[in-house]
Amino acid sequence: MSALLVRDLKLAIRAGGGFGLALAFFLIVIVLVPLGVGPEMDILSKIASGVLWLGALLACLLSLDRIFALDHEDGTLDLLVTSPLPLEAVIMTKALAHWITTGLPLVVVAPLVAVLLGLPSNGYVWLAISLLLGSPALSLIGTFGAALTLGLKRGGLLLSVLVLPLYIPTMIFGSEVARRGIEGAGVQTPLLLLAGISFGTVAVLPFASSAVLRINLR
Numbered sequence: 001m002s003a004l005l006v007r008d009l010k011l012a013i014r015a016g017g018g019f020g021l022a023l024a025f026f027l028i029v030i031v032l033v034p035l036g037v038g039p040e041m042d043i044l045s046k047i048a049s050g051v052l053w054l055g056a057l058l059a060c061l062l063s064l065d066r067i068f069a070l071d072h073e074d075g076t077l078d079l080l081v082t083s084p085l086p087l088e089a090v091i092m093t094k095a096l097a098h099w100i101t102t103g104l105p106l107v108v109v110a111p112l113v114a115v116l117l118g119l120p121s122n123g124y125v126w127l128a129i130s131l132l133l134g135s136p137a138l139s140l141i142g143t144f145g146a147a148l149t150l151g152l153k154r155g156g157l158l159l160s161v162l163v164l165p166l167y168i169p170t171m172i173f174g175s176e177v178a179r180r181g182i183e184g185a186g187v188q189t190p191l192l193l194l195a196g197i198s199f200g201t202v203a204v205l206p207f208a209s210s211a212v213l214r215i216n217l218r
Contacts, residue, residue, distance in 0.1 A: 004085075004090065004093050004094075005093050005096060005097055008094055008097035009097050009100060009101060011070055012063065012066070012097060012098070013101065021062055021063070022059040022060065022062055022063065022101075022102045022105065022106065023059070023105055023106070023109060025055075025058065025059045025062055026056060026058075026059040026109065026110075026113075027109075027113060029051070029054070029055035029058060029059075030052070030055055030113050030116055030117065031116065033047075033051050034117065041118035042118075044117045044118045045117065045118035045119060045120060047117070048114060048117035048119040048123070049119065049123065049175045049179045049182065050171075050179075051117060052110050052113075052114060052117065052119070052127060052175075052178070053130070053131075053174045054171065055110075056103075056106045056110060056135065056138075057138065057167050057170075057171050059102065059106060060098075060102050060106075060135070060138045060139065060142060061142070061159075061160055061163065061164075062102075063098065063101070063102055064098075064142040064143075064145060064146050064156075064159055064160075064163065065146060065149070065156040065159055067094050067095075067098055067142070067143055067146040068094070068146050068147060068150050068213070069146075072150055072151065077213075077217070078217060081213065081214065081217055087210040087213065087214070088206040088209075088210050089206075090210075091143060091147070091206045091210055091213070092202075092206050095136075095139045095140045095142075095143040095206075096139075098139045098142065098143065099135060099136050099138075099139040102139065103131075103135030103136065103138060103139055104135070106135065107128055107131045107132045107135060108128075110127055110128065110131055111124040111125075111127055111128050114127060119178075120182050122181065122182060122184075123179075123181055123182035125181070126178045126181025126182070126187065127178040127181075129177065129181075129191075130173075130174040130175070130178050130191075130194060131174065133174075133177075133191070133194050133198055134170045134171075134173070134174040134194045134197070134198060136198050136201070137170050137194075137197050137198040137201045138167060138170060140201040140206075141163060141166045141167060141170075141201060141205065142159075143209055144205045144208055144212070145159045145162045145166070146159060147209040147210075147212040147213045148162060148212055149162065150213065150216045150217075151216055169193075169197060170194065170197050170198075173190040173191075173193045173194040173197065174190075174194055176190040177190045177191050177194060
């Protein structure tokens with residue numbers, strides 16, 4: 001499985017749509033918001049956590065259609081499905097590769113660019129914690145969506161339509177963790193709900209994705 005992970009990481013970087021594109025898109029969103037909303041730091045600081053989470057969510061969408069597409073085009077996916085490796089483990093590995101190239105860089109960069117939105121200093125840690133805890137769910141949900149739309153023409157647009165509603169609870173609780181951390185309120189409830197979403201996706205979606213893949217490849 002480690003060899004498959006290394007291969008997927010290399011493909012994500014070489015084929016485009018990896019962490020570089022996701023980070024560039026994320027930075028563009030963060031820069032455009034002050035230009036559209038205005039330079040008033042009081043307003044920006046109130047919406048900072050939600051905007052940062054929205055930017056991370058949209059950045060994760062960019063490379064979802066490549067999770068299985070490249071392997072499907074060259075026949076590698078058929079070999080993986082028929083190999084002795086559990087398909088659920090293969091899907092988890094691909095989701096992990098997507099998170100490493102997309103989600104993890106956003107976890108590192110988001111607190112650094114939060115200064116552009118006037119995020120209070122006591123919110124940096126909670127923003128990073130919420131992204132670290134919630135971004136794996138984005139990759140796993142996206143992997144499930146990529147499995148559903150595999151082989152469809154213009155599947156990228158349909159993938160976004162399918163995945164975005166499923167992303168909403170993660171974004172709500174993730175931004176709520178950061179907001180409550182800034183205000184000094186209790187973060188236990190949204191933090192536990194965010195963790196529950198991530199652990200729930202780990203427990204359920206690899207099996208759902210493997211079932212969908214087997215159906216699509218018949």
